[in-house]
Amino acid sequence: MATKKLVRVKVNGRDREAEIEPRLLLVHFIRDVLGLTGTHVGCDTTNCGACTVILDGRPVKSCTVFAIQAEGREIQTIEGVANNGQLHPLQEGFQEEHGLQCGFCTPGMILSAYALLEKNPHPTEEEIRWGISGNLCRCTGYQNIVKAVQYAANKMSEEKHAA
Amino acid sequence: MIPQSFEYCRPGTLPEAIALLEQHGDAAKILSGGQSLIPMMKVRLARPEYLIDINQIAGLQYIKEENGYLKIGGLTREADLETSDLVRSKYPIILDTASMIADPQVRNLATVGGNLAHGDPANDHPATMLALGAEIIAVGPRGERNIPVKDFFLSVFTTALEHGEILTEIRIPTPRAGSGGAYFKLERKVGDFATVGVAAQVTVDTAAICQEVGIGLTNVGATPLKANRAEDFLRGKRLDESNIKQAAQLAAEAAQPSSDLRGPAEYKVSMVKELTRRALTRARERAAAQPIR
């Protein structure tokens, strides 16, 4: 049995810590140790992106990171997207534009889009499609997901100008 | 889905990391981006007893020009290559390559050093580095050494890196004016390994004569391949459609692909020809945009 390690991570703004095996995957740390089940597991070959979380500002596939690698770093999961119960424009956009059906890919998809809009607030359709190309969806055919992201981009742009 | 158990070390310096690698020998593996290693550990094809996480070692992530070279730190993330203005403006072949690796999330963690050191002929940077005539800087128990990339890939998953050595830098000679390069990757879908990939880098003079040329091939052999005969043919000739076509044919002849789910070998050989033609044509266009004055 390997030496357990203490991992201290900031998750959705809160400091969390636990003693874990080094081999514990970050997705299992998030789901099973922290009890945040919004991040999902959809494959076992790093393809589907359902496990996407934001690590130090960048979206990563949490099934392909060891939790111990997150020591001293910051993670944002889907549970940290809404602001005190106020939905983020992306979350609104997904509902407005019917960007989800079964909902399983949705957390990962929202986080990838979230990171995309941070880097590129006015993406073209092509840029959106490339930006979410690490997230598979079986239900929607992506068309309404693209519209959801465009909705959010427009809303965030309006809010910025209004501010 | 679940890796075998291992001991985890996170050295803060290069000497510490090298010492750990030496101490544990074959039982230890380096963790950089982890985007190739961790999937292998999850299916238990890789079973290191010690994982040496080098991500905390300072001074290994950079993209800069110095002394006639583009120098890229081994831990530089693919995503950083994608967003680098320097790479985009002066080394677009590297942008082509980085942006075709896996998908956005993987690129946020995957490192260019790892992409080369893993020794997988299906990885994309090797062909590009071959085309660019890059040099690999490795640091190990016996100090630092400089390995020309054409001597770096020995066989499947085997590079010239000795155990205990860490790839710290990739050096690419800054191309002269009149140079251009491109990487074309044929893939079944975004995120896949290349069915075939071709990197072409050229330097032409004012008469459009090819002065320098490098052509690298992805996933058509046990290692990434340098299309030497195609390069030899083009050197000193006009980089026109007819010569490009002939060079493409020669590049195809250098390919030794296997038939697999990505297609029969015969198809891949033809695709080497097609992609070489496209890559050389784009390289020529880019070279024309950076003309010698």
Added chain:
Amino acid sequence: MLHKTSPEIGGMGHSVKRKEDLRFIQGKGTYVEDVHLPAMVYGQMVRSPYAHARIKAIRTEAARNFPGVLAVITGQDLEKAGLSWMPTLFHDKQMVLATGKVLFQSQEVAFVVAEDRYTAADAAELVEVDYEDLPVLVDPHRALDADAPILREDREEKTNHIFHWEVGDRKATDSVLQSAPVKAKLDAFFPRCHPAPLETCGCVADYNSATGKLTVWETSQAPHAHRTLFALVAGLPENNIRIIAPDIGGGFGNKVPIYPGYVCAVVASLQLGRPVKWIETRSENLQSTGFARDYHMTAELAADRDGTLRGLRVKTLADHGAFNAAAQPSKFPAGLFSICTGSYDFATAFCEVDGVYTNKAPGGIAYRCSFRVTEAAYLIERAMDVLAQELKMDPVELRLKNFVPPDKFPYQSPLGWSYDSGNYHGAMNLALEKIGYRDLRKEQEDKRQRGELMGIGISSFTEIVGAGPAHTFDIVGIKMFDSCEIRVHPTGKAIARMGTKAQGQGHETTFAQIIAQELGIPVADITVEEGDTDTAPYGLGTYASRSTPVAGAATSMASRKIREKARKIAGHLLEVNEEDLEWEPGKFYIKGAPSKSKTIQEIAFAAYTDLPPGLEAGLEAVHYYDPPNLTFPFGTYICVVDIDKGTGEVKVRRFVAVDDCGNIINPMIVEGQIHGGLTEGLAIAFMQEIAYDENGNIQGGTFMDYLVPTAVETPNWETDKTCTPSPHHPIGAKGVGESPNVGSPAAFVNAVVDALSHLGVRHIDMPITPWKVWQILKAKGVAE
């Protein structure tokens, strides 16, 4: 007659935003893997690496002694409880854990239960199995050879032949095929593929030894059927079994069968008295759970020289894998494949299907197929293009000429179906207009002169969904009705439960909209629940596009029962006879005096506070709906492709989908279903196949090689509709979830073949990979 309701009420036709979204966009859904119970343990399967082998020994001691392991169950252990085999959903049985031998790669051999999943993974590696190779059978065409290895030693008749099924008039069809002036023959293979919903299958089985109650959270599209089967097979009292299908991350038919993992988790929980969680990995999902298709089909069309169709003869070899676990109505071994006459008026037809065993994973009915309608539609729509090519006729003209005309409905097909309604010309004409067909043909001509390759593919499919009437349909004997129970509370809000179970189709919204339509209660005030067998009325579940046709009808009927009681109460409140009342959504009013009215909310309150004498309190109803017929959605899809001659890659330039599913509940949701199904069709046509090599090793058993398109590969889909209601359905709706998967593969393939038809190409089997196209281009001398 369907009243128009206000957007606040949100009845039929409103694109009401989905109620279920709120939890999903916040990551607060409850999928099976999210279920955490105290003292819960984890199960992991040990699987066979071989496709066909005898098991000489299984050694579990090392695994059992591994710290943290609670149990290791083998087929031998299950045998003692009579559970090493279980019935499939189709007249067969399958091994839960292998005894004697294994029959497909990845077959379940042992089940390890441990305190956590990491320990279970380590312990699973310690289970040792000695196998002795047996000859492998992967080619279904060889299954009936004299020297073929007999796979199922457990069956009385030692043969790999499972069934022969036929329908139609063989003699008349043979005769027409003999004499017809024009014939076209097509051999078309529909490759084995896999629905691959993003959430894999799994369960948490929780046997409470204190109460004797077994609760199973399960990824199930048919929770009630599962409960009954668990009761019958495991011998547990059905009132002590509760199946909860919580949020499900996609089904597409993959989550209809009962899998060995569920049974093992239940057995382990019974044994240990602790909750046991079993969640398969993606690889396990692709390699062992219900696959789809694998039909080797031959169609022969007979026609006059002017293109008038005379007859259709179809012969199919069905590869069912090692066990016949196809989830389909019990009288239909080839599902509803006999819809293969499609949208066309054939005087005579004949269809026969033979099923065989091979050393592959079991299944066959899945992936949005409406019980083999995908295979049937693909066959006829491809065959029509082959015939058009033969006749040198425009494929559109050939179809228009032979469509069942609107005045022939209800239409009796020569293979026994009564199509409820249709307007095939209408859908076709709208699609042609939207795509700009004439201009595209001109463009194609021009491009051909320049050696450029572009193609236009048409698919004018007819679907058959909504299984089904009790006189013909049952699954393992259970009739295929479905149900709805509605209860209206004193303050006018309502809760409703159905026997169906959505996995993304939006029932919490759409079924509420049906109730809103019928009762005028706003959608926001109606809670819809599905999936808990302790509370939901019995139903056969959601698959084969049956929810709207069957449970939707039940919802409508239950609502109407409530409305009838409401009328009595209204009459009492307004002091008039029932007959003097008129209804508009949300209220009853006195005929001629519309200001004298009672809202449904006032009536609901009165149902608990002020009832007419002799009338029971409460305002609720339940309805079990036996559909009088199936419904027949249809449409025309047109696809435009351009082919890269250098690489063989096919790019979909445009895709127009005109669907007719009758009256639409929520247009936004229907459009979403079309987008999703077309994307699955695209994947099937160009990228996906579960193939096996000659040793039975699966090729494409992970997402690395079983390719799911990303947003980059997926084009924009242009959708439109016509509306031909179903005359027998209470709200005239037909169901639509599977239409895009049914209709689109032929559109894609027809487009590629059309791009190459001037070179003499007649057919290309799916998946149409770039290298396949390139090989054709090379053979035809046009590769660059």
